[in-house]
Amino acid sequence: MSESVSRRQFLSQGISGLSAAWVSAHLPAMVAAAGYARQAARSATPPKFQFFTSEQAAEIDAITARIIPTDDMPGAREAGVVYFIDRSLATFAADDQKTYREGLPELQARVSEMFPGAKFSGLTAEQQDEVLHSFDEGSKSPRRPFRARPGAQNFFETLRQHTISGFLIDPDYGGNDSGAGWKVIGREREHMFQAPFGYYDKDYPGWDAAANEAEKK
């Protein structure tokens, strides 16, 4: 965890149940996928996609870039997340292929309906967000939930979880290229620290034994 991850929370509290289920369902190849993402993001020549066509990859890349956008800090695009997802779908996340296969045309249909003649990747950021909000079950008024096959997660939620995982995986083991995700959340790359750690403990005067003693009486 739960315990951990907070393994306890991660697995037991249900808040992140879907994510946990996703992460738990997919195994050793996730690490391989992460390594591949790093390699892909670093190589000078664009790597070949294994699951997506390059057209599909451009659309997925555009969506990941709205899930974790680039601002003054790197986003999903800089972290090479599209490569992570492609490799995942070709290997351990093969069960999710159907979600993507059905989701991408549905996305295009929605784009055509909302912005005739356009592709998602060709829209402005505002227009892209408008399209994604129309899919997101978590939004206030989704136009309709995406194809709720029994037991299946919708396309957008799946892609959201894949994007976050590809962005925040420990860069030491691949993925999260150049530690982009950790830079954003402010987690230092070191794995050895000394107290004081933060703002509130830096002036701690030490344990005051008398404080509890006094109360005892």
Add this chain to the structure above:
Amino acid sequence: MTVDQPKYKTSEEVDFIIVGSGAAGGILAKQLSTNGFRVVVLEQGPYLTEADFTHNEIEILAEDKLTNHPKLQPNTFRKTPQEKAKPQRALVYGRCVGGTSVHFTANFWRFHEIDFIERSKVGPIPGTTFADWPITYADLEPYYTKVEWEIGVSGLGGASPFDPPRSKPYPMPPLPVKASGVLFERAARKMGWHPFPAPMAILSQPRPGRSACINCGFCLGFGCEVGAKSSSLATAIRMAEKTGRCEIRPNSYVHRIEADANGRAVGATYFDEKRNTHLQKAKAVVVCANGAETPRLLLLSANKQFPDGLANSSGYVGKNLMLNSGGNVYAQFEHPLNDYKGFAVSRIMHDFYELDHEKVGFYGGGGLDARFDFTPISFAFGGLPPDTPRWGKEFKSALAQNFNRTLEIFCHGTSLPIEDNSFSLDPELKDAWGLPALRMTYKDHPDDLKLANWMFARAHELLEAAGARKHWGFPAQEAQFAVHLLGTCRMGNDPKTSVINADHRTHDVKNLFLCDGSSLVTSGRGQPTMTIEALAFRAADRITALAKRGEISA
């Protein structure tokens, strides 16, 4: 590390088989081999060492590298015995040499006097099997001290006015305070409560062959690659190996304890890594497989004499499961805590250990701790308030703002024992070896949920006093997931209402002993491992005395 180990033949009758190498199994292996016995430890998981441990969140979370694997070992869940159980991951436990102690948080509270005698004090509680222990805190105190000194626990004796008596101080000072601990300590004092440094099975000072904690921040869920976490792997197993009488046999999945016509255990049948079957012979068997797998093994070992499961004349094998109630309350602060650095917990309090049930309107008690036990991916999925956008610019800035500014208050509490709450064999689902899968049946006693909500309210008060910018939580829900696996082969004097006696010997089978979370009669207030280890030290003394008196062998 295995060079000094003997290699016993399966046909050779060793003195003891120990099933499981976790918190209890490790200590029994160390003590029994130190006392001169020939011991084989059969561990279902692999023998990983510090060199195998990483900070790879995916490997730990997704691959279950250190834990039971839901695909190989699926299980089912239902709330009541009237329902048909559905496949659903319902429990996690360590599956490697060292067991759950490899990946645990390492909170190491002693139980208090009240935990052993509470039934007498409170009286019966309808719908429960609430009972006193056959032993008291005083019986266990020397063994708590042994755990602290031999395994390595950091803490500050006497810091909590609610602490039970102790015969010796901790062997080393507490770990440094974290920002979450300072906020917790100041706010709790403001409330008139009594925070104190958390006792942790993590070294604040180096020991031979082991580093002090380097505050890497990958603690709960992960194995410690510097040996600072006092797991059985880093401590008792190593000491057992040094005796030259103890063989640790990993990848050995025991699925049957064999008994002869006289009702005596003669050995254990297990699958090796290649799924070949072996029978290891022994004069006695000690099962330390945890509160889920120990009862499962007894149920799998049913025979002519014990058709309902070995040593199950009481019908209590697998029953009275307790999980510890509780959960988290979360808060964000103005300035960085950087609480991702370091072990999880540095301050706790026990002001609510024993609540006046007439005043609060329910039975129970517990403790609060300040912690941060998220890692980056788990934080992104579960560490932000529920009203935070789940993607986009605002999501990203919430992550950026709050990964370093968040803490959790964990509320730990009692669970009441209920006979229907149990681990049993699923009638349909099988594991990857073709054996009946675990079925968990669990529905919290209403008092456990009332307690959790009461504790959450105190946590919110504390966070308000701490000046949190924002704090949030969720109402207690009926548990469907087990981390602490307690009470399922309980200890007692009456063979009708317990599985083992105060010596950890099963009432029914003279040379079969059980020691782990399943032995507990009550749940304590949320942190059971310290008590499981103290029981293991004590059990080793009892078993040794019985063996030396010739009361184990036929």
